[in-house]
Amino acid sequence: MxxxxxxxxxxxxxxxxxxxxxxxxxxxxxxxxxxxxxxxxxxxxxxxxxxxxxxxxxxxxxxxxxxxxxxxxxxxxxxxxxxxxxxxxxxxxxxxxxxxxxxxxxxxxxxxxxxxxxxxxxxxxxxxxxxxxxxxxxxxxxxxxxxxxxxxxxxxxxxxxxxKPDVTLPARVSLFTKPGCPHCTRAKTLLQENGYKYEEIKLGSAGLSYSTLQAVTGKGTTPQIFIDGQLIGGADELEALMAER
Incomplete structure (x- = not known):
């Protein structure tokens, strides 16, 4: 080739x-x-x-x-x-x-x-x-x-x-959520209001469980948010981070 x-x-x-x-x-x-x-x-x-x-x-x-x-x-x-x-x-x-x-x-x-x-x-x-x-x-x-x-x-x-060699890439955001979780909804709203696109990983779908959540995040509650591979935490931690930016 x-x-x-x-x-x-x-x-x-x-x-x-x-x-x-x-x-x-x-x-x-x-x-x-x-x-x-x-x-x-x-x-x-x-x-x-x-x-x-x-x-x-x-x-x-x-x-x-x-x-x-x-x-x-x-x-x-x-x-x-x-x-x-x-x-x-x-x-x-x-x-x-x-x-x-x-x-x-x-x-x-x-x-x-x-x-x-x-x-x-x-x-x-x-x-x-x-x-x-x-x-x-x-x-x-x-x-x-x-x-x-x-x-x-x-x-x-x-x-x-x-x-464009110096292009700024958008942040890669992933969050673990579960159905009916109000804090998950709050986290998604915060991301949307601040212009972040995100990948949502829903517990209970495709075999994902709390064991998956614990294995990946080390936490047992939702949401758990990652930005560019770094674990931010839950909705409160995300809110604090957004307030700083």
Whole structure:
């Protein structure tokens, strides 16, 4: 794999897609002309790294990309339109535009089509990201040619820091809550009023229990709030922290 596509125009193809349960088509020209676009490509919908890390971080940082002049953030994979639509719904990635390259035409023309026959996948995209301005590829971050599925340079943070090296990233906030907890509601309100987006981890869902809470936080009460990996504590501690800022 190489960065040989930098400075070239994106491949001109037509993508069959599904919108509102109907077949439609979108062209490369519609996606890239007269726009600044960040595209990240990955081996497959619903696969572990793609679902847990690659896509979620781009979705999380998409508003920051747009603050830096990016018009759209596109996720591309050599999957059929039904699979990509189902994955988009499963991921709740409302900030990302999903483009299925089912026949691999775009991926082949850009030199990123690889065989994954050993995994039973057939032909798929190599993992990469690129910044495209008015249809011309300014920058590509292509994963190194190593066995397996390397994920070292095509992440959202690397692309964002290329666009603006001194960019200020939004805080990453997670909070453990339980249903019917008034202090949890107070904590969420405090975060919203101060402009923080957050990930809510609800006890009682997906097998999460007080044992999980104790193991992760060392505490036995909700809410428990983390900001950028640091345990803040409950709603009172969060309120005190917000008062200082």
């Amino acid at each position: 190489s960065n040989s596509a930098e400075g070239k125009k994106v491949p001109q193809v037509t993508f069959p897609i599904r919108r509102d349960n109907e077949w439609q088509s979108v062209t490369s020209n519609e996606l890239f002309a007269d726009q600044t676009v960040v595209l990240f490509a990955l081996p497959g919908a619903f696969t572990p790294t793609c679902s847990s890390t690659h896509l979620p971080r781009y979705n999380e940082l998409a508003p920051v990309f747009k603050e830096q002049g990016v018009d759209r953030v596109i996720c591309l994979s050599v999957n059929d339109p039904f699979v990509m639509q189902a994955w988009a719904e499963d991921q709740h990635a409302e900030n990302i535009e999903f483009i299925p390259d089912g026949n691999g035409d775009f991926t082949r023309d850009i030199g990123m089509l690889v065989s994954k026959n050993d995994l039973g996948f057939g032909d798929r995209s190599w993992r990469y990201s690129m910044l495209v301005k008015n249809g011309v590829i300014e920058k590509m971050f292509v994963e190194p040619d190593k066995p397996g599925d390397p994920f070292e340079v095509s992440d959202a943070d690397t692309m964002l820091h290329y666009i």
